[in-house]
Amino acid sequence: MNQLNIATAPAAGYATVSAQVSPTGGLDVLSRNEVARLSDASGTGLHVLLRRCALAVLTSGTISDDPRTMFERYPAFDIQVRQQDRGIRIELQHAPAQAFVDGKIIRGINELLVAVIRDIVYVAAQIEQGGFDLADPVGITHAVFEILRNARVLQAQKDPNLVVCWGGHSISREEYEYSKAVGYQLGLRGMDICTGCGPGAMKGPMKGANIAHAKQRHTRNRYIGISEPGIIAAESPNPIVNELVIMPDIEKRLEAFVRVGHGIIVFPGGVGTAEEILYLLGILLHPDNRSLPFPLIFTGPAHSAGYFEQIDRFLRLTLGDSVAEHYRIIVGQPVEVALEMVRGVERVRAYRRATEDAFFFNWGLRIPFEFQQPFPATHEAVAGLSLRHGRPRHELAADLRRAFSAIVAGNVKEAGVKAIEAHGPFVIDGDADIMAALDAMLKAFVADDRMKIPGGTAYEPCYRLAQAEI
Known part of the structure; x- marks a missing residue:
């Protein structure tokens, strides 16, 4: 230097x-x-x-x-x-x-x-x-692969051990300490960590794993941060990230997470976390992914039980009770979370061996085109979302994900913030029961300071739910 x-x-x-x-x-x-x-x-x-x-x-x-x-x-x-x-x-x-x-x-x-x-x-x-053939689902996956390979993130000579951790940048101190405790237990068991690279629940697991890796004398540990240009300005990389990848947009960022990760842990968060949950569950609900193992755990400290109960109710209402088959909720038990994830990753390892799929990139996961297409967070695009029952579940999940993505843009992305300032809140509409459940969840996010980091001005919603006003 x-x-x-x-x-x-x-x-x-x-x-x-x-x-x-x-x-x-x-x-x-x-x-x-x-x-x-x-x-x-x-x-x-x-x-x-x-x-x-x-x-x-x-x-x-x-x-x-x-x-x-x-x-x-x-x-x-x-x-x-x-x-x-x-x-x-x-x-x-x-x-x-x-x-x-x-x-x-x-x-x-x-x-x-x-x-x-x-x-x-x-x-x-x-x-x-x-x-990159960005008009074709296979071409988009190829683009994600090539960007990750060029970044030297894909390593062929490693057994599956990469746990993706999702969660909010604006969380309580207790939730942060819990995420660190889970990361510590994962690190003691040789797991590496991948997150969105920012603060809060993106930093905690990395910090905990870093301490555990030092105790276990692990070397060449990986703390991968995956971001995209629209959000990195609002979520600067935390100091523990030692491998950073900037994907072109949020959709390719999300695909990168699920292609490289061998399991995902979700901590409490806000609309960005809800977007990530709906993205993954929408994919797992696709019939082509029925037999594919993908460990998914929702976890937080004991006082976060109500948060996950509300998430669970919303998912069951919109996507059906069987959606709960794809995740497990574990509250207040960092050791059990780590053990469950280790067991899940072992199932992934056995499946990849049986199907001759790569350990470093999940080629077998089918990601429908509607989950890969970039969603422009404009007022017109948000008004065109169909948040209604009677659609295939993975298609409804795709539009729900887009609704949350728009709110993320209105909260923290420069282009989205400017659009709200110029034209007012995004208007989201759909079936009355879905809107009522969405309204309750978003109000809870606001009340719990999950929309913005506390300390500034009071949160001003960047959205308006049409049915919630009736």
Whole structure:
């Protein structure tokens, strides 16, 4: 790592550093065209995207869910990637000082910064060259595979041990400590962790597993964070993430989770967690996935029992009682959660061996096209959702997932926030009983501070339920 011309200066009241950084790991050279595009701030360039994702990495550990906060704190921040005779260098202007120690960039942040450049360049090049057939379900899965392979996330010489943990960024201290306890028990049993890479229930399991891995003297442990450009600004990577992947959109991010994970644990959360639950259950309800083992556990501390009871009621009402066959609710028992997950992963291992499927990528899982298509969080698209009984269950689950995705966008994604400011709340409509159940669940999320991190202004809903007003 080489840092030159280091200087500190205040920007909007926050200390900054300007430096030249030699990239560490995973990125050796770029073409002249790629370097030029990373500097291009026009509509066809990559600089705006690079700046947003790079600043999120440089503010790793910051607790905020407003995507505009970072740029208000560091309005003069800029990043440029330069070619030089022995590779590339990264120039940072007015970067957050918290990313540096004694004038040198923190190594882990350097690595995550390289991951951002790697993924932005690769995805842009492949899409433009037609490398991904995004009009075909198989082509989309191929795209997810190639992005993960290019990021070196797929490792062929490992037995199944990757547990995906979902849950809210805005959770109570008790829920955070519980997620850490579960991660600890998983780590003692040799499990690696993959999350959405942010704070809260995304950080807790990684932190717990990190301590357990140290006690067990495990090395080369994996704490994988999978994000996407629309949300990374509101959920900066937590400091424990040692492998970061930036997927192009939320749908490919969700597919990446279920393709690489050998089991999923869901902690308490808000609308983003509900979106993830409906995504996975909608897929598992598809007839083609009937015999495929996929361990799924809902868990939290004892006081979270009511949260999961409400989630369970909503799922049974909308998708039928048999949906509960696909998950197990375990409250207040971190050891039992870990043991159940170990047993589930062993079933996955046996199934993959019997079907000659890869351990590192779940090719056998059928993901319908409606779960893969990017959903634009616009007022018109939200109004077109069909949240009504009588449809195939996986299709209803797909539209319910889209409704929650829109609320996530209105809460924390810059484009969604701007759409709400310009045109008012999204209007969601459907059968009266579904709307009533949705209304009750969303009100509970608001009351429990699960929509936004507490401490700012009172939460103003970005949605309106038409039937709930009748």
